[in-house]
Amino acid sequence: MPVGLFVILAVPVIATWMGFRDADRRAATAQVQIIADQASFRMEEYVEARLFLLEVIRRDVEKQGLDRERFVALAESVREELQGFRAINWVDAQGVIQWVSPVDGNEGAIGRNVFEHPAAGPALTLAREARRPAITPPLDLFQGGRAFTGYVPVLNGAGQPRGYVNGVFLLDPLVRDLLAGGVLDQYDLLITDGGELLFGEWPAPGTSESGVQGVSTVKILDRVWNLSVTPRPETALPLNRASSLVFVIGGLALALALAVLLHVVIRNQELRRRTLHERSVLEMRLRHSQKMEAIGLLAGGVAHDFNNVLTAVLGNAALARGATEEKREHYLDNIRDACGRAAQLTGQLLTFSRKQVVTTERLDLSKEVEAQRALIRPLVREDVHLAVSLDDDAGFVEVNPSHVSQVLMNLLVNALDALPHGGEIYVETHLEAVSPRGEAGPWAVLEVRDTGTGMSEEVRARVIEPFYTTKAPGKGTGLGLATVYGIATGANGFLTIDSEPGEGTRVRVWFPQTVPETRTEREVAAETPVAMQGTVLVVEDEDDVREVTARLLRLEDFTLLEARDGTEALELFDGTNEIDVVLTDSVMPRMGGLELLRELRNRGSDAGVIISSGYADNIRPDDLKRLNAVFFAKPFSYTELIEIVRGRLRVRSTAKA
Structure with missing residues (x-):
């Protein structure tokens, strides 16, 4: 990993350095090119100046005549000059x-x-025929050594060459004199003429190392020399400056450091991600374990309580068979009470799971608590002091009327159990602007506080689990706070619990405050006189439930129609509005209760509709309100059945009036 990161980070460093190198190379090439152009210019001047002196000798011979001593003397003078x-x-x-x-x-x-010399002969021939000076390429001299020569023709009166002034030029002294000032110490100079080497060495040292070279030409008469200048490795050019090396070394060192740093960061992130994943897996396993524990606790609690109920039902049913009339009534009452306890148990479970359809009203919280004072007073022992403080500013909340009583009773019972040796209980209502979770209110708060034994953090974390209890066997079901939690969340509120061992417990139920409403439909209907007879359609797929429901309603002189599902109900419904009330189950084959209700309303029926179910997961209060229907929870008693049917008759009569 660090190697890969280093390569990735080193690439831009090297690319930048190469960019600098290219710029330096261009600058160095320009600098060397200037030197080459200057050398070319000075060399042309140098050779032309010496050819001019040969012209001076030519003119002297043509003017003064050819004399050996005079020629030699003049030649020596020129060489000295x-x-x-x-x-x-x-x-x-x-x-x-x-x-x-x-x-x-x-x-x-x-x-x-000279005509016989392979290199000098052509130049001399050119001078003779063209009647002008000519020079040779580099050649081997008759007297030994290597140089280039120039020939200036001397013409007679007829314009024919009578001879030639010949200059033999040594290029090495010429170049060294020409490039005085240390240039040859810093640069390698190469001069060629048609592939023949005039000066320097093949190849030019340094050319393959730096790639920097200045190229120019030297034009002397008919000859063209190629001149190249190459900096030596030790020559200080921008290309070779130490800063480039420092940049590369520093950049690569920085890239290496960043690569190591990034590797450490990435590795730490990977380790952190792996740790978080492992923690997530462990937490998931823990939650699964806790869930299975809760399910086991729930199943055990339900089985325990229902087995007790069934034991009571079966036992009382067996006793009722051969009992006298008076005893039979007693046993039947016991069966009814046992069934009531079972219904209460399932109701608490549904409240906790928020799978219960709840009809809500806007109630004054403080007044509802005040109405319960007479019921809770007998529960309080003599060694417990109960203080009630109700604030009218708590205002209205939208809940089911029975739920306020359930919350208060459950919290009061828990507080009493936490005071085995007496103490104090405070029941309060008040208004809060902001919740502990930072949510803006207003919030209406019902608070129950005790000075009892308190709870540990472990217990406090589990108190809302169904059937979890710290009480002795037979002293509690473990559904009290679970029910309170379900009621609070069902009303769009929440529950807070503050407790420390030995410091008592404070439980607060937070309800969103709402505005009061006009009189409820139930209150208006209760004031409206109505005939108690009518036609009731019972729609139920369970034969036993449908049969017993119909028999109970016939006891009150209602006219009964029965159907196994919504499809049969529609066949019985003829649109004449002779059916006053429809009591239908929620979940049935072919067509369920809600679908039947919608179809009845689409056909224009104004019959009062009651949807009944023991588990209403698919029923929403908004649907019931929009379709003018009410929910009726199973199981129900004879009295509750008659009351709700008569209530729908009153509402229907009120609507017609």
Whole structure:
């Protein structure tokens, strides 16, 4: 990983450095090119100046005549005036070298025919035929050594060459004199003529190392020399400056440091991600374990309580078979009470799970609590002091009327159980502007506070779990706070519990405050006189439930129609509005209760509709309100059944009136 990151980070560093290198190379090339152009210009001037002196000798010979002593003296004077001549010679019209100056070192050239020299002959021929100066490429001299030579023709009166002034030029002294000032110490110079080396070495040292080179040409008469200048490795150019090396080393070091740092960061993030994943897996397993524990606790609690109820029902049913009339009534009452306890148990479970359809009203919270004072007073022992403080500003809340009583009773019972040796209980209502969760209100709060034993953090974390209890066996079901929690959340509120061991417990139920409403439909209907007879359609797929419901209603002289599902109910319904009330189950084959209700309303029926169910997961209060129907929870008693049917008859009569 660090190697890959280093490569990624090093690429821009190297790319930037290469950009600098290219810029430096261009700058260095421009600098070297200037030197090459200057050398070319100075070399042309240098050679042309010496050719001019040969022209001076030519004019003297043409004017004064050819004289050996005068020619040699003039040649010596020219050589002393300007350096760079190896010799100045006189070549006759036949191309034979007659005189040389100086003689010393050049004796081998005297008497040699230039036309016979492979390199000098063509230049001499050009001078003869063109009647103008000509120079040779680099050549091997008759007298030994290597140089280039120039020939200036001397013409007679007829315009024919009578001879030639020949200058032999040594290029090394010429170049060194030309590039004085240390240039040759810093640069390698290469001069060629048609592929022949005039100066320097093949190849130019440094060319392959830096790639920087200045190229120019030297034009002398008919000859063109190619000149190249190459900086030596030690030459201080922008290309070779130390800052470039520092930049590369520093950049790569920084890239390496960043690569290591990024590797550490990425590795830490990977370790953190892996740790979070492992923690998430462990938390999921823990939640699953807790859920299974809660399910086991719930199943055990439900089984325990229902088995007790069934034991009571079966036992009393067996006793009722052979009992006298008086005893039979007693046993039947016991069965009814046991069934009531079972209904209360299932109701608490549905309230906790928020799977219960709840009819709500806007109630004054403080007045509802005040109405319960007479009921809760007998529950309080003599060693417990109960203080009630109700604030009218708490205002109205939207809840089911029975739920306020359930909340208060459950919290009061828990508070009493926490005071085995007596103490104090405070029941209060008040208004709060902001909740502990930071949500803006207003909030109407019902608070029950005790000075009892309190709870540990572990217990406090589990108190709302169904059937979780710290009480002795037979002293509690473990559904009290679970029911309070379900009621609070069902009313769009929440529950807070503050407790410490030995410091007592404070439970607050937070309800969103609402505005009061006009008199309820139930209150208006209760004041409206109505005939108690009518036609009731019972729609139920369970034969036993449908049969017993119909029999109970016939006891009150209602006319009964029965259907197994919504489809059969529609077949019985003929649109004449003779059916006053429809009591239908929620979940049935082919067509359920809500679908039946919608179809009845679409057909224009104004019959009062009651939807009954033991588990109403698919029924929403908004749907009931919009379709003018009410919910009736199973199981129900005879009295509750008759009351709700008569209530729908009153509402229907009120609407017609």
